[in-house]
Amino acid sequence: MYHQSFLIIHGLGGSGPDHWQTWLANELKERNFHVCYPTFSQFDSPDKVVWLKELNSAIETIPTNYRLTVITHSLGCLLWFHYAASKNKRLAKQAILVAPPSPKIILSEAKTFYPVPLNKNQLVEAAEETLFVHSSNDPYCSPDDAEKFKSLNLPTITLPSAGHINTLSGHGKWPLILDLCLNSEMIFH
DSSP states (O other), X not given: OOEEEEEEEOOTTOOOTTSHHXXXXXXXXXXXXXXXXXXXXXXXXXXXXXXXXXXXXXXXXXXXTEEEEEEEEXXXXXXXXXXXXXXXXXXXXXXXXXXXXXXSSOOGGGGGGOSOOOOHHHHHHHEEEEEEEXXXXXXXXXXXXXXXXXXXXXXXXXXXXXXXXXXXXXXXXXXXXXXXXXXXXXXXX
């Protein structure tokens, strides 16, 4: 029997009380899992270097003997790419990357996160299993831009017309993400 820990990484602007990430954190805590859900500083105008330090501090709070699943949203996905590239070692059992923004279109509020290090080897090194979750109509990542992530040949789910998979697109309570976290063996194998 192993202990399970979940690290939830928000994106630009944070997640807020009604976001699926906050709902997920609460659902996992109710099931007695170890959950790390940090709030990064200046989340409306983030600095990649600061967020990388804060992410490193958060990861240091996770017991080393726990199996880690990382769940990111939006800019949090790009933060994970940078973190994986900087560490070059196994960090997690699984990473679920939800609604990554386009790696080509620079968000002015987060320009320090570009260019995005899209390196399959670094992602595979950082997490034994990585899953991308895209939406067919994400305003921050067109289907063409999503192909950049899909070209990494890692497992991908594309949800039909799910917007940016955030509160504005109706993703507060989101049972699918809970299923992905709790039944990952079915998803990744």
